């Protein structure tokens with residue numbers, strides 16, 4: 001099996017606020033990220049697809065097609081957007097790295113038809129990132 | 142789908158790779174330059190992975206403030222700018238290779254109360270990295 005990874009970058013704004021909590025509680029839990037004016041990140045997304053290379057083309061998947069999926073599903077949806085207000089899949093959620101990566105996994109997984117989605121890694125900064133992996137039911141704890 | 146959150150920290154520390162019961166030649170043969178009696182150091186880049194359910198109220202596996210203060214208390218307070226051979230008690234018994242540093246740091250973090258510590262990864266230099274994974278899934 002071969003794993004192919006392609007990377008893309010998008011910039012987006014967000015802040016963390018849970019309307020069920022008091023203002024003080026929000027500040028305590030979310031710290032600076034609670035600032036309602038929002039702030040932004042240059043997110044880096046690495047998408048890994050696993051599969052066997054097609055014997056004729058030598059490719060696991062057509063990278064041009066993957067790039068189109070990225071443009072349509074990720075860039076148009078999230079690049080230069082405010083994640084709290086403009087991404088319906090994140091409505092009602094706190095737009096943390098965990099939640100954004102989960103949304104991206106659910107969007108991309110059914111779109112990958114050559115090979116299968118093996119991992120996505122989303123960097124909010126070099127010091128903070130999340131991995132989603134296709135590991136069956138192990139997350140049910 | 143399984144989710145892991147990775148957080149990156151860094152600390153400079155020094156070490157010397159040698160075994161007191163071995164001759165200078167044997168230490169030299171096995172550990173090479175790393176056996177230098179004056180010791181040497183690295184800027185260790187430490188990555189810690191945690192896993193667990195995402196709390197819908199916060200969108201988080203673990204609050205970074207909790208994780209950061211736990212790592213600070215359990216690891217960075219002791220390792221930052223330390224001569225590991227003498228200042229980290231675990232290395233009285235074993236050689237502070239980065240393999241062993243990974244294992245010792247993992248063991249120090251394993252009791253994190255808010256989420257499951259899944260593994261640690263350390264870059265000793267830009268060219269060497271080591272990873273320690275929790276023995277089995279919870």
Ligand SMILES: [Zn+2]
Nearest residue numbers: 014033039041
């Ligand atoms: Zn942020």
